[in-house]
Amino acid sequence: MFKKLKEGLRASKGEFTEIRVEKAQRTNVKYEKEKLMNIDSSEEIGGIVRTLVQGGWGIATFNSIDEIPKKAKRAHRIGKEVSSHLDESLKLAEVTPRKDEVKPDQGRDLREVSLDQKRDAVKKYNREMIDYDERIKSTKAIYSDSFRELKYVNSEGTELYQEIPDVTLALVAIARGDKNNIQTAHDTVGEAKGFELVQNREEMARSVASQAISLLSADPVQGGTYTVLLNPKLAGVFIHEAFGHLCEADHFYKNDRLQEIMTLGRKFGPENLNVVDEGYIRGRRGNLPYDDEGVPRQKTYLIKDGKLNSFLHNRETAAKMDQEPTGNARAISYRHEPIVRMTNTYIEEGEKSFEELIGSIDHGIYAKDAYGGQTQLEQFTFSAGHGFVIEDGKIGPMVRDVVLTGNIFKSLKNISGIGNDLDIIGSAGGCGKGGQMPLPVTDGSPHIRIEDVTIGGR
Amino acid sequence: MELLDRARHEVDSAEVFQKISSSVPVKFNSGKLESVKHVDTTGVALRVIQDGKLGFSTTTNPDGNSELIDRARETAKFGEDAGFEFSGDGAVEKVDTFDREVSELTAKKLINYGKEAIAKLHDFDPDLEVNLDISRSVGKTKIGNTEGLEVEEEKTKLSLSLEVKKVAEDDIFTFHESCSAQKTDQFDIDGVAEKAIQKVKWAERESEIASGTYPVIFTPRGTLVLLVSLLSGLNGQNVFQGTSPLKGDLGNKVFSENLSLVDYGSFEGSPSRRSFDDEGTPAGKTELISGGVVKNFLYDLQTAGQADTDPTGNGVKGGLISGSDFRSPPSISPTTLLISPGEKRVGKLISDLDSGLMVDQVLGLGQGNPLSGEFSNNVSVAYRIDDGAITGKVKNTMIAGNIYELLAGEVEMGQEAEWVGGGLKAPAIALENVNVVRKS
Numbered sequence: 001m002f003k004k005l006k007e008g009l010r011a012s013k014g015e016f017t018e019i020r021v022e023k024a025q026r027t028n029v030k031y032e033k034e035k036l037m038n039i040d041s042s043e044e045i046g047g048i049v050r051t052l053v054q055g056g057w058g059i060a061t062f063n064s065i066d067e068i069p070k071k072a073k074r075a076h077r078i079g080k081e082v083s084s085h086l087d088e089s090l091k092l093a094e095v096t097p098r099k100d101e102v103k104p105d106q107g108r109d110l111r112e113v114s115l116d117q118k119r120d121a122v123k124k125y126n127r128e129m130i131d132y133d134e135r136i137k138s139t140k141a142i143y144s145d146s147f148r149e150l151k152y153v154n155s156e157g158t159e160l161y162q163e164i165p166d167v168t169l170a171l172v173a174i175a176r177g178d179k180n181n182i183q184t185a186h187d188t189v190g191e192a193k194g195f196e197l198v199q200n201r202e203e204m205a206r207s208v209a210s211q212a213i214s215l216l217s218a219d220p221v222q223g224g225t226y227t228v229l230l231n232p233k234l235a236g237v238f239i240h241e242a243f244g245h246l247c248e249a250d251h252f253y254k255n256d257r258l259q260e261i262m263t264l265g266r267k268f269g270p271e272n273l274n275v276v277d278e279g280y281i282r283g284r285r286g287n288l289p290y291d292d293e294g295v296p297r298q299k300t301y302l303i304k305d306g307k308l309n310s311f312l313h314n315r316e317t318a319a320k321m322d323q324e325p326t327g328n329a330r331a332i333s334y335r336h337e338p339i340v341r342m343t344n345t346y347i348e349e350g351e352k353s354f355e356e357l358i359g360s361i362d363h364g365i366y367a368k369d370a371y372g373g374q375t376q377l378e379q380f381t382f383s384a385g386h387g388f389v390i391e392d393g394k395i396g397p398m399v400r401d402v403v404l405t406g407n408i409f410k411s412l413k414n415i416s417g418i419g420n421d422l423d424i425i426g427s428a429g430g431c432g433k434g435g436q437m438p439l440p441v442t443d444g445s446p447h448i449r450i451e452d453v454t455i456g457g458r
Numbered sequence: 459m460e461l462l463d464r465a466r467h468e469v470d471s472a473e474v475f476q477k478i479s480s481s482v483p484v485k486f487n488s489g490k491l492e493s494v495k496h497v498d499t500t501g502v503a504l505r506v507i508q509d510g511k512l513g514f515s516t517t518t519n520p521d522g523n524s525e526l527i528d529r530a531r532e533t534a535k536f537g538e539d540a541g542f543e544f545s546g547d548g549a550v551e552k553v554d555t556f557d558r559e560v561s562e563l564t565a566k567k568l569i570n571y572g573k574e575a576i577a578k579l580h581d582f583d584p585d586l587e588v589n590l591d592i593s594r595s596v597g598k599t600k601i602g603n604t605e606g607l608e609v610e611e612e613k614t615k616l617s618l619s620l621e622v623k624k625v626a627e628d629d630i631f632t633f634h635e636s637c638s639a640q641k642t643d644q645f646d647i648d649g650v651a652e653k654a655i656q657k658v659k660w661a662e663r664e665s666e667i668a669s670g671t672y673p674v675i676f677t678p679r680g681t682l683v684l685l686v687s688l689l690s691g692l693n694g695q696n697v698f699q700g701t702s703p704l705k706g707d708l709g710n711k712v713f714s715e716n717l718s719l720v721d722y723g724s725f726e727g728s729p730s731r732r733s734f735d736d737e738g739t740p741a742g743k744t745e746l747i748s749g750g751v752v753k754n755f756l757y758d759l760q761t762a763g764q765a766d767t768d769p770t771g772n773g774v775k776g777g778l779i780s781g782s783d784f785r786s787p788p789s790i791s792p793t794t795l796l797i798s799p800g801e802k803r804v805g806k807l808i809s810d811l812d813s814g815l816m817v818d819q820v821l822g823l824g825q826g827n828p829l830s831g832e833f834s835n836n837v838s839v840a841y842r843i844d845d846g847a848i849t850g851k852v853k854n855t856m857i858a859g860n861i862y863e864l865l866a867g868e869v870e871m872g873q874e875a876e877w878v879g880g881g882l883k884a885p886a887i888a889l890e891n892v893n894v895v896r897k898s
Contacts, residue, residue, distance in 0.1 A: 039537050044517065057494070087490075182830040223856070381835065
């Protein structure tokens, strides 16, 4: 099974060499309005050699498996060039070599489902949205699946074979009222499992369409500072974007001053706040039994009892900071080297019911769902799908264009309530970092309440 | 092309897109060299039309021709009406898109370029944390179809991007700067370093702005805030589907007369210069907005076919952000965008303002509701303008507005147009009445 990869290892003269080869089969079906815009069934094979030469990385990627020994030699040449420019050699944290084969928790095998069944499902949901209301002017229904077979070997003796399925469905409805009143709603699902995930989603389609129609008569949110209640989907994006990325050790491991801010044990939030990155939860998109450096999965508490507890590492950052690797080295494909990434990241459940959380808010915003988010270390911003005004502890009218922003250090401290309704959400798309996008991840959280959040608007 | 010959016998019509590329990305982390990579990619995409229906498949396997045809034909079986035909028009006018010097740049040379840029920044301030990516690539694209089209082009690209951080206790000022070029003589490391240093200088002091409505100057890079929305409005697909506010506005004066925008794929000096798009359509000049009047929309073959109009050479695989990718089918994307500059120098735009903001970079670009023209962004690089002068950076501030309203109002263009990323040349744009929300 690893014959050609091992030939590559033998051809390499570096002090450490790893070779990863990936075979992927993919299907995409995309409807836009009434038209099938794309239906695509493809396969791809490729690999990457990474070798450490006198403390410097040389990397080469390829599509032809027969070229592995040649590429290993090329990677070595590059590594040598790199090391001649380094004043400090790079080291990798020690890990125990592993030999393993991992098959997924497969539901209905994606490779066994015919193309017309896939198309019919997507077509049905698309039709459901179009027929919902004549003000629905456009729709998108996008199905994607992939089945990846990953082989990994390294010069320390690790030999791994993993199969990773992934299936996602994204539904978008665009409604138009008068000229400039164009509103978009969307919902997505995704799992590392089988075809059953995308079956019987008519209700999801209707609710997306209904959302877009409701937004037509919603007012833009009034800009200002509010107490906000985030639903699990938005709170999940919040913790991933605003805090998870900060814990990725490659952001700061070479910078002493950033390390001063991210001091382990420093109080970051209330005592009941716990934030976790967990490498394996049955069926979740963020799953990675072994990461792309062959390090086994782990459950890592980033925040425990309100205090900064751990970072996310690959072998290089772990060695540099004298900590243990956490199994978070991930690459989106064979064209990329692994970098420090999240897997399944969530805020642990608290004790408050939804009524308790909302009941004490005199004037605030209930912000739901997410269009995405971005952070620049301390500053975060993310867009809610929609929101509601909260008056005297009760949900009021719907508002649109809800974009939240703030300083993560302050906002975590301002968490004033954690719900008892944890939901971990696998959505379509994924996370982007360092030119590698989209990486399958999940985010999760119970409802959370945060004081003093700035909401932009007009 | 052997694949095309085989496809000819098995389907009604077919298009083969071949990409062979080789790139050398070099990465510096916190000012230190981290890795060098050789990325070789070979890919083939096949589109077929069988019984009027469109099918698509891709592979990286050079020997997988027959499987590829089978899979594409299989997808066409379940596909729907293509609504267009492949075009055999061979009217592509070849322009020069290749630079031998770029194609021959060694890893060592790239490393030295990177070191040079970092050294310039560290000469100014040794505490700046600099992450730098520099890469050279050579990509050969070959497109053929059963209607007789056969075009090929080799393009080079040299690009450098910087992420610079200035760290203080609980405050991190981060910004991006970049440049790219098709030829080495267009590659300007000094220029990038100077722009980055200017940003740090302006941000040395902190300033504040109270919530309210202000005039805002968008720097060339800042114009992306406006363009994300504007481009979705000019996308022929959105117009055809009725989700663009510009539907029905062809020939109407919708914007300020100072706004003129052109898509010009073969523009000389563009880092993304090309002779044809990813469907083989000539990448000519398309006036989109001229003196505030909507002149045209962007089309690929399929949408042009549906909307019964001409393709504009904007069928692009992969799009602006992800770059050319043989795996995705072509969709509508700008190639090289040019915004016409105005009369006033940027310095004059600034000195004319009593009170306002200059916005260079925001977080969450394109989030929210770009179709309707609404934007609401947290600024990440923005400066306070007071009494005609920049007084420092602002933090915890959001800007919001609707680009269709703002660009219809008072608009002034700066005189100096700059390349932003790989395919936009824009001047600074000054707008009135932008909402600013400041966290109290």
